[in-house]
Amino acid sequence: MKSIVAEKLSISYEDKIIVDNLNLEIPKGKITTIVGPNGCGKSTLLKTMGRILKPRCGVVNLDGKSIHSLTTREVAKKMAILPQTPQAPNGLTVRELISYGRFPHQKGIGKLNDEDRNIISWALEATKLEEIQNQEVDNLSGGQRQRVWIAMALAQQTEIILLDEPTTYLDLSYQLEVLELLYDLNRSEKCTIVMVLHDLNLATRFADYMVAIKGGKIISRGTPNELMTWEVLKDTFNIDAEISINDKTGKPACVSYNLIKN
Amino acid sequence: MKNKNIDAREYDEKVFIKRMNIFLCCLVLLILSSIISINSGHLKLAPLDTLRTMLGNGTARENLVLFDIRLPRILISILIGMGLAVSGCVIQNVTKNDLAEPGLLGINAGAGLMVIIYTLLNKEKSFNSILIMPFLALLGASLTAFIIYKVAYKKEDGLSPMRLILTGIGVQAGLTALTTLLVVKLDDTQFNMIATWQAGSIWGSNYQDVIIICLWLIVLIPYILYKSKVLDVLNLGDEISHGLGIDVEKERRYLIGGAVAISAICVAVGENISFVGLIAPHVAKKLVGPKNMILIPTSALVGGVLVSVADTIARVILPTSEIPTGIVVAIIGAPYFLYLFAKSKY
Numbered sequence: 001m002k003s004i005v006a007e008k009l010s011i012s013y014e015d016k017i018i019v020d021n022l023n024l025e026i027p028k029g030k031i032t033t034i035v036g037p038n039g040c041g042k043s044t045l046l047k048t049m050g051r052i053l054k055p056r057c058g059v060v061n062l063d064g065k066s067i068h069s070l071t072t073r074e075v076a077k078k079m080a081i082l083p084q085t086p087q088a089p090n091g092l093t094v095r096e097l098i099s100y101g102r103f104p105h106q107k108g109i110g111k112l113n114d115e116d117r118n119i120i121s122w123a124l125e126a127t128k129l130e131e132i133q134n135q136e137v138d139n140l141s142g143g144q145r146q147r148v149w150i151a152m153a154l155a156q157q158t159e160i161i162l163l164d165e166p167t168t169y170l171d172l173s174y175q176l177e178v179l180e181l182l183y184d185l186n187r188s189e190k191c192t193i194v195m196v197l198h199d200l201n202l203a204t205r206f207a208d209y210m211v212a213i214k215g216g217k218i219i220s221r222g223t224p225n226e227l228m229t230w231e232v233l234k235d236t237f238n239i240d241a242e243i244s245i246n247d248k249t250g251k252p253a254c255v256s257y258n259l260i261k262n
Numbered sequence: 263m264k265n266k267n268i269d270a271r272e273y274d275e276k277v278f279i280k281r282m283n284i285f286l287c288c289l290v291l292l293i294l295s296s297i298i299s300i301n302s303g304h305l306k307l308a309p310l311d312t313l314r315t316m317l318g319n320g321t322a323r324e325n326l327v328l329f330d331i332r333l334p335r336i337l338i339s340i341l342i343g344m345g346l347a348v349s350g351c352v353i354q355n356v357t358k359n360d361l362a363e364p365g366l367l368g369i370n371a372g373a374g375l376m377v378i379i380y381t382l383l384n385k386e387k388s389f390n391s392i393l394i395m396p397f398l399a400l401l402g403a404s405l406t407a408f409i410i411y412k413v414a415y416k417k418e419d420g421l422s423p424m425r426l427i428l429t430g431i432g433v434q435a436g437l438t439a440l441t442t443l444l445v446v447k448l449d450d451t452q453f454n455m456i457a458t459w460q461a462g463s464i465w466g467s468n469y470q471d472v473i474i475i476c477l478w479l480i481v482l483i484p485y486i487l488y489k490s491k492v493l494d495v496l497n498l499g500d501e502i503s504h505g506l507g508i509d510v511e512k513e514r515r516y517l518i519g520g521a522v523a524i525s526a527i528c529v530a531v532g533e534n535i536s537f538v539g540l541i542a543p544h545v546a547k548k549l550v551g552p553k554n555m556i557l558i559p560t561s562a563l564v565g566g567v568l569v570s571v572a573d574t575i576a577r578v579i580l581p582t583s584e585i586p587t588g589i590v591v592a593i594i595g596a597p598y599f600l601y602l603f604a605k606s607k608y
Contacts, residue, residue: 103507
């Protein structure tokens with residue numbers, strides 16, 4: 001089963017081509033992680049799949065329909081997008097921010113109804129934010145804040161959630177907290193999750209499907225076991241990696257690596 | 263689940279009532295400041311006499327002072343304060359910039375330049391000119407806003423707060439220079455008129471002005487309020503707004519258009535008062551929080567209070583040679599702007 005399908009996608013900023021003639025299928029109901037070096041076009045690809053950017057040519061299909069033929073609001077009912085390190089305005093409480101997730105479903109001036117309240121309560125519960133729901137977002141820790149944004153995406157009630165480096169600037173334990181939350185949500189709600197991750201081992205640990213990108217081209221794709229090979233890491237990151245299977249997770253992990261010198 | 267929902271709704275209602283109370287307090291403050299304003303000035307009018315005159319039992323002199331001089335002036339200052347505050351509130355939200363304001367960005371200067379060009383070409387103030395002026399001011403304001411937007415907007419990182427302010431200040435300096443150049447060409451009476459107008463004095467207010475500004479605000483403010491939820495979401499940033507289903511470019515253009523139109527009418531009818539669009543939304547945000555449905559009306563009230571109080575002070579301090587309202591607002595506004603600038607993260 002496919003969720004998002006990108007066909008012959010080329011994306012450019014002004015004259016600079018970032019992604020060139022890329023084909024990609026995102027499996028439905030699975031967690032897909034996109035990895036690659038800085039500036040390889042992974043965020044750009046994610047934004048294009050989320051209809052924030054318009055491709056120069058090619059299409060992104062969602063359930064067989066081009067997302068650029070849908071309105072922004074129609075897309076927002078199917079897909080939630082969390083950009084890198086979003087900023088909340090001062091003075092907004094956790095609950096208020098999460099309630100914005102209901103925006104694409106609301107009509108008129110946007111008053112919350114009981115169904116909206118139910119969904120917001122559910123999102124609060126799923127992200128374990130009930131205790132602090134009336135606190136202001138500015139006063140929270142980095143990990144809590146990221147959970148609030150994820151809760152907002154949950155309140156949007158979409159089949160697909162796209163996240164651009166949801167663990168940036170977070171401590172190790174917070175990184176795990178966020179990724180485990182997403183993992184649990186994927187398993188319980190069967191939603192499709194696509195995220196760009198910087199940390200290779202975390203990307204491997206939580207993924208069902210992985211995509212490695214370099215220079216706007218896909219180097220490799222497949223299950224973590226298929227992707228995490230010496231060749232792929234050499235081609236993607238230019239490293240000489242030592243890979244072993246972790247006993248606890250059963251997934252491959254990059255234990256150590258060296259730069260490959262020409 | 264049920265219980266939690268009831269709790270949440272009760273909490274929402276409690277917050278709503280609290281914010282409504284603050285809003286009502288602001289309304290009372292506005293009414294109080296109007297009453298004080300009516301009673302102060304060169305020609306004294308005691309509260310009881312005012313009431314009697316209001317009810318239609320005033321002497322000819324009292325009627326003249328109240329209905330022909332004081333009331334239109336108070337109404338105009340309140341309406342201008344409201345308009346500039348709403349305009350500032352919208353622009354701050356849309357640009358995610360706490361320091362943005364139509365006065366400081368040069369939008370008002372653009373509107374003003376057009377008004378001056380018109381005054382140069384038409385020596386007499388006829389009724390027609392009152393109808394045409396707002397549209398000319400709108401043209402000037404829109405052109406200025408367009409230029410600033412084009413220069414400050416970069417595709418990669420959107421509308422950076424710093425670049426917006428710097429562009430605005432640059433454009434404003436240019437427009438002011440151009441205005442000065444034109445003012446030199448005016449004869450003495452025109453010069454006096456324009457000089458007072460530039461510094462922001464609500465001179466020669468009459469009911470035609472009141473009606474014109476009212477008509478514009480009655481159309482534009484409900485439109486902005488209707489879009490208040492969109493403004494809330496836009497404040498979260500472009501990408502989040504996209505993700506929540508907002509056509510960011512389109513909505514931003516509409517909302518900036520609305521804000522520019524509001525500030526243009528304020529400049530056309532009254533004057534170019536800076537800082538109101540900056541101070542009022544800030545004070546209102548401190549009082550009722552960042553949700554625009556309540557923030558915009560509260561800003562409007564705070565703006566109304568601010569300008570009407572400033573106008574009263576202007577009238578009282580020097581009763582014979584009245585100092586322009588804009589200067590009084592600037593005396594409070596400039597330090598406040600510096601305080602915000604020092605506190606801001608950019």
